[in-house]
Amino acid sequence: MSTVEAATAAVKRRHVDGRGLIGLLLVAAPVTLIGALILWPVSVSVFDTLTVRGPDGRHFSLESYRFFFSDGFSLRNLWLTIQVAAICTVLLLVISLPIALYLRFSETRLAGYIQALALFPLFVPSILLAYALIRTLGPNGTVDILLTAVGLPKIPSPYLTPWGPIIGLVWDNLPLTLLIILAGLSNVSRASIDAARDVGAGSFAVLWYIVLPRIRGTLLVAASFIILGLFSAFTLPYLLGPAVPEMMGPFMRRTIIEVDDPLQARTQAVVTFMICALFAMFYVRSVARTRREQSS
Amino acid sequence: MAELEIRNLSRVFGATRAVNDVSISVAHGELLCLLGPSGSGKSTVLRMLGGFERPDSGSILIDGKDVTNLPPERRPTGMVFQSHALWSHMDVFSNVAFGLKLRRLPRQDIRQRTEAALDMVGLAGFGPRRPTKLSGGQQQRVALARSLVLEPKILLLDEPFASLDQHLRERMREEVREIQQRAGITMVFVTHGQDEALALADRIAVMRDGRLEQVDKPDAVYRRPRTAFVAGFIGQMNLIDGEVRAGSLNAAGVTVAVALADGPATLAMRPEDIGLQRASGADAATVHRVIDFGTHLSVELQASGGTRLKATAQPGSGWTAGMQAHLHPRKFAVYRDGTLCGLPLAPGRADLPLSLQSLVTDQAPASRDHLASNHS
Numbered sequence: 054m055s056t057v058e059a060a061t062a063a064v065k066r067r068h069v070d071g072r073g074l075i076g077l078l079l080v081a082a083p084v085t086l087i088g089a090l091i092l093w094p095v096s097v098s099v100f101d102t103l104t105v106r107g108p109d110g111r112h113f114s115l116e117s118y119r120f121f122f123s124d125g126f127s128l129r130n131l132w133l134t135i136q137v138a139a140i141c142t143v144l145l146l147v148i149s150l151p152i153a154l155y156l157r158f159s160e161t162r163l164a165g166y167i168q169a170l171a172l173f174p175l176f177v178p179s180i181l182l183a184y185a186l187i188r189t190l191g192p193n194g195t196v197d198i199l200l201t202a203v204g205l206p207k208i209p210s211p212y213l214t215p216w217g218p219i220i221g222l223v224w225d226n227l228p229l230t231l232l233i234i235l236a237g238l239s240n241v242s243r244a245s246i247d248a249a250r251d252v253g254a255g256s257f258a259v260l261w262y263i264v265l266p267r268i269r270g271t272l273l274v275a276a277s278f279i280i281l282g283l284f285s286a287f288t289l290p291y292l293l294g295p296a297v298p299e300m301m302g303p304f305m306r307r308t309i310i311e312v313d314d315p316l317q318a319r320t321q322a323v324v325t326f327m328i329c330a331l332f333a334m335f336y337v338r339s340v341a342r343t344r345r346e347q348s349s
Numbered sequence: 350m351a352e353l354e355i356r357n358l359s360r361v362f363g364a365t366r367a368v369n370d371v372s373i374s375v376a377h378g379e380l381l382c383l384l385g386p387s388g389s390g391k392s393t394v395l396r397m398l399g400g401f402e403r404p405d406s407g408s409i410l411i412d413g414k415d416v417t418n419l420p421p422e423r424r425p426t427g428m429v430f431q432s433h434a435l436w437s438h439m440d441v442f443s444n445v446a447f448g449l450k451l452r453r454l455p456r457q458d459i460r461q462r463t464e465a466a467l468d469m470v471g472l473a474g475f476g477p478r479r480p481t482k483l484s485g486g487q488q489q490r491v492a493l494a495r496s497l498v499l500e501p502k503i504l505l506l507d508e509p510f511a512s513l514d515q516h517l518r519e520r521m522r523e524e525v526r527e528i529q530q531r532a533g534i535t536m537v538f539v540t541h542g543q544d545e546a547l548a549l550a551d552r553i554a555v556m557r558d559g560r561l562e563q564v565d566k567p568d569a570v571y572r573r574p575r576t577a578f579v580a581g582f583i584g585q586m587n588l589i590d591g592e593v594r595a596g597s598l599n600a601a602g603v604t605v606a607v608a609l610a611d612g613p614a615t616l617a618m619r620p621e622d623i624g625l626q627r628a629s630g631a632d633a634a635t636v637h638r639v640i641d642f643g644t645h646l647s648v649e650l651q652a653s654g655g656t657r658l659k660a661t662a663q664p665g666s667g668w669t670a671g672m673q674a675h676l677h678p679r680k681f682a683v684y685r686d687g688t689l690c691g692l693p694l695a696p697g698r699a700d701l702p703l704s705l706q707s708l709v710t711d712q713a714p715a716s717r718d719h720l721a722s723n724h725s
Contacts, residue, residue, distance in 0.1 A: 253499070
């Protein structure tokens with residue numbers, strides 16, 4: 054190798070090394086944040102829930118989990134959270150899909166207004182939404198006043214029942230679900246719909262055989278996001294939901310602040326985290342499969 | 350096979366009249382090409398034929414039956430889309446068989462007809478493959494098979510070869526023509542490629558701004574364009590603005606005798622219809638550029654007044670940039686207000702050199718008759 058070639062190679066190597074260092078510096082901040090704010094506390098919590106301090110130091114124990122899974126109150130709270138999450142997910146998908154289909158394939162000006170209306174909750178803080186729902190659907194709220202005014206009986210208020218947080222969470226999560234499904238529908242071309250209609254498919258056949266299989270991954274992603282969000286929801290279940298049983302968010306808060314039992318609160322958090330991790334796995338698998346399909 | 354009749358079809362999008370009072374009849378087993386530039390309304394006409402757009406006025410009849418308000422799934426038409434529009438989550442077999450499955454045909458019947466359709470388009474054995482694993486030409490053939498398998502009365506093709514390369518496009522149009530003739534199917538084919546239209550069509554309908562400019566056989570559209578737009582759109586054409594005075598049209602130094610009243614007119618000459626004669630002087634055109642295409646030379650000239658035009662010459666005829674030439678039209682047409690209104694006088698004109706007079710006899714009598722009929 055000549056001197057010039059060796060010098061050029063050295064300069065190139067320095068360039069590559071420099072780029073690698075810049076890359077590492079760029080990812081260092083987010084990785085540090087994730088490590089410090091998520092991974093470390095999670096690890097500490099998991100470690101704490103799996104150990105007990107005895108006279109001869111810490112040793113492994115499943116006692117906190119045994120308590121959680123044998124305590125009827127904790128299980129009722131977990132079950133309520135799962136039920137609310139499942140009902141909200143189904144409702145959100147059932148409500149968002151037709152709106153998204155309309156927005157994707159409609160060319161009228163009305164579609165713009167509907168989109169703005171559907172995305173409006175994105176800009177409303179949860180606490181405002183909660184009080185708005187209490188004023189509207191709560192006892193002696195707007196709905197009751199209107200019903201009384203026209204001589205109709207009052208409806209049972211969803212406020213402080215499991216339906217309170219369900220209504221609030223559906224309203225709150227509608228924009229995100231809609232945006233995810235709309236993004237998925239952008240991959241379904243109008244021509245592919247027209248082609249299906251051309252060979253004789255009616256609206257239901259188009260939806261069932263063409264649209265849904267094409268956005269299956271997107272729906273799974275949307276469902277995963279909704280469930281992850283619902284398990285960690287606090288404001289709406291706390292303000293709109295019943296005191297007993299209650300969803301995991303308010304339950305954890307009460308356990309640590311009012312009951313002053315950090316170990317049980319951590320156990321509740323780890324159980325919630327494990328359920329969320331399960332859905333996160335669905336999400337990761339779905340993304341991986343979509344990428345595989347796109348590259349094949 | 351079926352007969353298609355379009356009566357006074359119109360479609361308006363906002364302030365734009367996309368299709369304006371279009372009427373055409375397509376005979377049994379005929380292949381009609383809708384040809385025009387982008388935005389001329391040809392695709393809108395096709396989408397209305399397929400039921401994907403509802404016309405604002407007019408009607409569409411297939412074998413005498415009014416289908417104007419029928420949705421696509423209830424029309425006896427099949428459509429091949431520009432983007433192929435294959436369903437990537439299904440394999441090739443399922444794509445083709447989908448329409449048959451919707452009709453709840455017996456499984457054996459579906460298999461036989463699907464395999465026959467794939468065989469017809471030369472894709473036998475491709476059933477288990479995913480559309481994404483096929484080439485552009487193969488995908489287009491799957492789209493064709495998907496329509497053909499349902500035996501539509503009329504097949505509609507919306508620029509189906511637009512995304513294919515030139516070589517594949519030429520091969521595909523031959524295959525489509527062969528399939529159309531073999532199946533004896535009535536076809537309406539939309540394209541903005543004049544070569545495609547000339548090569549495929551039994552008749553060409555040239556569209557512009559939502560209106561039909563001319564509906565005729567390919568040779569008639571090429572040789573006897575009825576409007577200056579058609580003349581300029583089909584093939585290469587020199588359209589030169591000039592002035593008629595006392596029976597002579599002078600345009601960019603070229604003078605031809607015409608039976609027209611005095612006033613402005615446009616002289617139309619195809620490059621292959623211009624004879625070049627070496628000359629010198631202020632009235633001669635200057636050769637600006639010469640491109641050798643092997644089969645012929647394309648000679649770009651700058652006539653007096655700065656008008657640019659093209660002529661063709663034999664290879665080896667010695668034309669080079671900077672030379673001067675007189676232009677002698679062997680064939681021409683004259684347009685006034687965009688409409689054909691003039692034709693050349695009889696051959697053997699005294700103002701042409703002897704060497705060029707024989708070339709004027711190329712003017713077909715039929716062509717002159719046609720032009721004469723349009724003269725009024």
